[in-house]
Amino acid sequence: MGWRTGYGTPKGEKRPWGNGDGRFIYPPETAADANPAQPVLAGPVDSIRWEMLRDGIEDYEYLAILKRLIHTHKMKLAAPQVQQYSSLLKVPETITKDMTHFTRDPSPIEEQRHKVARAIEVLSNL
Numbered sequence: 001m002g003w004r005t006g007y008g009t010p011k012g013e014k015r016p017w018g019n020g021d022g023r024f025i026y027p028p029e030t031a032a033d034a035n036p037a038q039p040v041l042a043g044p045v046d047s048i049r050w051e052m053l054r055d056g057i058e059d060y061e062y063l064a065i066l067k068r069l070i071h072t073h074k075m076k077l078a079a080p081q082v083q084q085y086s087s088l089l090k091v092p093e094t095i096t097k098d099m100t101h102f103t104r105d106p107s108p109i110e111e112q113r114h115k116v117a118r119a120i121e122v123l124s125n126l
């Protein structure tokens with residue numbers, strides 16, 4: 001359970017907020033009632049939302065690395081190779097067409113990650 005203070009709650013009072021309210025991590029289960037009998041040393045409980053944020057950050061970093069490597073090695077590559085690697089910087093429609101149409105199948109996402117990773121590997125070894 002998430003707890004809130006402020007937002008119209010009287011000073012010094014905590015009220016339940018509810019799980020899933022846009023939170024990325026939750027209090028340890030031993031502190032879930034907000035009244036643990038002793039200090040809680042356990043770490044927070046993550047969420048799928050937290051893991052998806054991590055995956056998105058990693059995807060962004062992959063694309064930033066690939067873009068930098070393309071720029072660094074552009075003169076060593078033939079034009080079709082530059083085009084091939086640059087095309088990996090665009091999100092394919094098999095993943096998403098816009099902000100409201102996207103795949104629910106992780107396969108195309110994993111496939112694209114693999115392609116980007118292989119391109120990074122190749123370009124890093126030039």
